Amino acid sequence: MTSYQASSDPPQPQPITNALSSVAGKFLGIEEMVTSRIALDDVATRGFEELIQNKDHHIKILVTPRPELLNV
Amino acid sequence: MKAARFHGARDVRVSSVPTPTPKSNQVLVAIEWCGICGSDLHEYLTGPHIIPMGGNPHKITGESLPVTLGHEFCGRISWAFEGSDLKVGQPVMVDPRLFCTSCLQCADSRTNMCQQWGFLGLSGTGGGLSETVAVDAKMCHVLPEGVDLRFAALIEPLTVARHALKSSGFDKFDSLNILLLGGGPVGLALALDLKVHRAKQIIVSEPSAVRRNQVAKYCHVALNPVDADVAEECRRLTGGAGVDVIFDCAGVMPALKSGFDAVKNRGTYVNIAGWQSPVCVLYPDWDVTDGYQLTIPMEFFHLKEITFRASMSYDEEDFTEVVNDFVSGEFRSSATTTYH
Numbered sequence: 001m002t003s004y005q006a007s008s009d010p011p012q013p014q015p016i017t018n019a020l021s022s023v024a025g026k027f028l029g030i031e032e033m034v035t036s037r038i039a040l041d042d043v044a045t046r047g048f049e050e051l052i053q054n055k056d057h058h059i060k061i062l063v064t065p066r067p068e069l070l071n072v
Numbered sequence: 073m074k075a076a077r078f079h080g081a082r083d084v085r086v087s088s089v090p091t092p093t094p095k096s097n098q099v100l101v102a103i104e105w106c107g108i109c110g111s112d113l114h115e116y117l118t119g120p121h122i123i124p125m126g127g128n129p130h131k132i133t134g135e136s137l138p139v140t141l142g143h144e145f146c147g148r149i150s151w152a153f154e155g156s157d158l159k160v161g162q163p164v165m166v167d168p169r170l171f172c173t174s175c176l177q178c179a180d181s182r183t184n185m186c187q188q189w190g191f192l193g194l195s196g197t198g199g200g201l202s203e204t205v206a207v208d209a210k211m212c213h214v215l216p217e218g219v220d221l222r223f224a225a226l227i228e229p230l231t232v233a234r235h236a237l238k239s240s241g242f243d244k245f246d247s248l249n250i251l252l253l254g255g256g257p258v259g260l261a262l263a264l265d266l267k268v269h270r271a272k273q274i275i276v277s278e279p280s281a282v283r284r285n286q287v288a289k290y291c292h293v294a295l296n297p298v299d300a301d302v303a304e305e306c307r308r309l310t311g312g313a314g315v316d317v318i319f320d321c322a323g324v325m326p327a328l329k330s331g332f333d334a335v336k337n338r339g340t341y342v343n344i345a346g347w348q349s350p351v352c353v354l355y356p357d358w359d360v361t362d363g364y365q366l367t368i369p370m371e372f373f374h375l376k377e378i379t380f381r382a383s384m385s386y387d388e389e390d391f392t393e394v395v396n397d398f399v400s401g402e403f404r405s406s407a408t409t410t411y412h
Contacts, residue, residue, distance in 0.1 A: 023220045023223050025397050025398045025399050026268045027397065028264075030223055033260055033261075034222075043076045043084065044076070047108050048113065048116045052113070055280075056283060060107050060257050061108045062106065063200075064104060072222070
């Protein structure tokens, strides 16, 4: 489904079809919640300040203390 | 080790702190991933709020700021005491809650409402925005080997959503029309969990275009409350009746009012949002006084006999359920799945 668009007929609920791999069991499509991955060293600037400056572009920022995991 | 600690509003510093020494009931978890939550951002913007200040340390931890942040975290056991069921290297998701175990609420298995409630990552004794945390072994949920830990930290916000579904008083959602106010992380987690519960119709009201487009993938209709009359649209989408249940993940008056208008007679309204949240800072064009006050619109509440409920945090049962659903079918990857 897309965002709301005006129309004269009441739309009926449509099946939501996703072709998504299951990385999280029953929670299909959860990976799209993660909008950024950053290193612990950058948490103030690329985490908290980023969530203030670019709030609309993020759902969840995930942080790792192990920078090598950013490349996995 | 490194830890990101909160010193005050807009003052989070990554500094070197001692690696924690586990108590007799604790294991050490080497953190892999930790999410930043809306309540963390609230503390960062205008805190301390939940974070205890000097002179008023948290009753369970005895600590006050600076505290290590981060309560949505997963990792691997890096040390376990002899006799523990936990083994070094095991992937775990941590239930970060702190509760006293002895108050009336805890004794009644309502640990989410403990009179001294706190969280690792807010109340002291470490948090997920660090290299290692000492955790009560009972609060570690073991994940199967091979689980994708890159996403496991999302179990925490999903657990918030799961508790909210239960707080609605319904246990089946397949015949219900649902309106979610707010398409941020909690709204999206609710949409995901409502899909697991096969909700009949999920409608989301979200003013931000980017967030609306994101959440639109997980719901049937995503409305822009700035352009659309949310209540009118909800009636149109439900044959005139209005929605059965509202989940408020926004915590601002314009959204609440549209929800009370959109709900059907004898419908249910569930508040999850932390009111007095920074949402008014995030949406500066909304009236701040509206955002910081909760006023019940009596013309809807009274005339429609609306039930107004609230959902606070989560408990052990919620956490266990979500972990089980998270790892369910883990190895059936790349499946094409159809909703309904």
